[in-house]
Amino acid sequence: MAPRYYTVTWDQLHRDSKALAWRLLERGPWQGIVAITRGGLIPAAIIARELDCRLIESVSIITYDWEKRGNPHVAKPPVAAGDGTGWLILDDLVDTGTTARIIRGLLPKAHFATVYAKPAGKPVVDTFITEVSQDTWILFPWDTEPQFIAPIAKSAAK
Numbered sequence: 641m642a643p644r645y646y647t648v649t650w651d652q653l654h655r656d657s658k659a660l661a662w663r664l665l666e667r668g669p670w671q672g673i674v675a676i677t678r679g680g681l682i683p684a685a686i687i688a689r690e691l692d693c694r695l696i697e698s699v700s701i702i703t704y705d706w707e708k709r710g711n712p713h714v715a716k717p718p719v720a721a722g723d724g725t726g727w728l729i730l731d732d733l734v735d736t737g738t739t740a741r742i743i744r745g746l747l748p749k750a751h752f753a754t755v756y757a758k759p760a761g762k763p764v765v766d767t768f769i770t771e772v773s774q775d776t777w778i779l780f781p782w783d784t785e786p787q788f789i790a791p792i793a794k795s796a797a798k
């Protein structure tokens with residue numbers, strides 16, 4: 641288990657993805673978007689809407705089984721983006737940078753952007769919005785649900 645968690649709500653993810661879209665607008669125009677499944681799909685949908693981009697390619701790179709990192713495996717390479725010239729690659733976050741390095745190898749000329757970044761991944765991402773510390777695990781809204789939490793007075797008394 642990670643020492644600390646950073647919980648991201650749907651509202652916050654929407655706001656942060658729109659903030660990323662503003663930054664990326666200045667860097668365009670874009671031929672199309674490459675979404676890294678699965679985590680990149682929702683930021684990619686939000687940003688595609690803001691940038692008025694309708695051409696979406698997907699790449700499937702499997703690196704983690706929950707918090708456990710394994711050997712990265714490209715389950716689906718890009719087919720439509722050439723060497724990446726003019727294309728925008730989107731993922732939810734960059735952590736160790738492993739996934740980013742693989743996608744950069746596949747699409748060396750593309751611009752790589754994420755909503756969140758940890759320090760080890762910053763050198764391999766071109767644009768991001770929010771940085772969290774390396775020992776923080778980001779909990780995305782699709783991994784959580786609202787639930788009862790004990791009042792502070794009760795939990796502090798233990």
Ligand SMILES: O=P(O)(O)OC[C@H]1O[C@H](OP(=O)(O)OP(=O)(O)O)[C@H](O)[C@@H]1O
Nearest residue numbers: 677678679703704734735736737738739
């Ligand atoms: O910088 P890294 O250390 O490579 O970590 C970042 C990657 O890990 C997560 O994907 P994951 O492999 O968990 O797959 P998922 O998107 O399908 O959940 C996340 O969505 C990034 O793609």
Ligand code: HPA
Nearest residue numbers: 704735776777778779780
């Ligand atoms: O902090 C994280 N949160 C969710 N998925 C991840 N995959 C790598 N790091 C993370």
Ligand SMILES: [Mg+2]
Nearest residue numbers: 677678679680
């Ligand atoms: Mg992913």
